[in-house]
Amino acid sequence: MPDLRITIEGAEPVAFAVSPLLALKLKICNAVPGEVIQSIMLQAQVQIEAPRRDYNSDEQRRLGDLFGEPARWSQTLRNMLWTHAAVNVRPFTGVAEVDLPAPCTFDFNVASTKYFAGLEDGVIPICLLFSGTVFYEDADGALSIAQVPWETEARWRVPVETWQRMMDHYYPYSAWLSLRRDVFDRLREFKSERGLTTWDQALEALLA
Numbered sequence: 001m002p003d004l005r006i007t008i009e010g011a012e013p014v015a016f017a018v019s020p021l022l023a024l025k026l027k028i029c030n031a032v033p034g035e036v037i038q039s040i041m042l043q044a045q046v047q048i049e050a051p052r053r054d055y056n057s058d059e060q061r062r063l064g065d066l067f068g069e070p071a072r073w074s075q076t077l078r079n080m081l082w083t084h085a086a087v088n089v090r091p092f093t094g095v096a097e098v099d100l101p102a103p104c105t106f107d108f109n110v111a112s113t114k115y116f117a118g119l120e121d122g123v124i125p126i127c128l129l130f131s132g133t134v135f136y137e138d139a140d141g142a143l144s145i146a147q148v149p150w151e152t153e154a155r156w157r158v159p160v161e162t163w164q165r166m167m168d169h170y171y172p173y174s175a176w177l178s179l180r181r182d183v184f185d186r187l188r189e190f191k192s193e194r195g196l197t198t199w200d201q202a203l204e205a206l207l208a
Helices: 057-062 070-076 111-117 160-170 181-193 199-207
Strands: 004-013 021-030 036-048 080-089 095-103 123-137 143-147 153-159
Touching: 004 123, 004 153, 004 160, 021 036, 021 080, 021 153, 021 160, 036 095, 080 095, 080 111, 123 160, 153 160, 181 199
Parallel strands: none
Antiparallel strands: 004 021, 021 095, 036 080, 036 123, 123 143, 123 153
């Protein structure tokens, strides 16, 4: 029966995808010598371990929407669910390396985006909680099935610069903001009445 150990060896943006993806580079080791793994249907819950890093005063101010006043962070600063990810692992014996694509968003109504954008530098501590199904050959060569143990997990510290570089690649000089439909209609009327050609011009006029 497989005895799997999973570690994270790095994280890199996927350069050519329909939407932003962060490839978490996994190393999967099977401690059972010579055992053939036919495939693994691997799932992961990706959590942000927010309490595992320090924050400067500017970061604390920008993260106020998520955690409130810094004086209350001992109560409000908690791990956050970032996303779910999945990958099918090809046949291997011993060790396999695979990229786990984690979907990302630049929507500032989403807590993970608020968190990432609120950081200036340093790292983003993450924890992957794994589950899934392992298909392997038993001692007689027959196909057998086992579950990835629920306690299987791995940690990594993603550089903030990696996330910034990914979003600059997909959305250069841009950010996404979702508005209520009635607010959008009012903004559209404001833009049209003043003959403004872009949404940036409409917002700059309001901010002025």
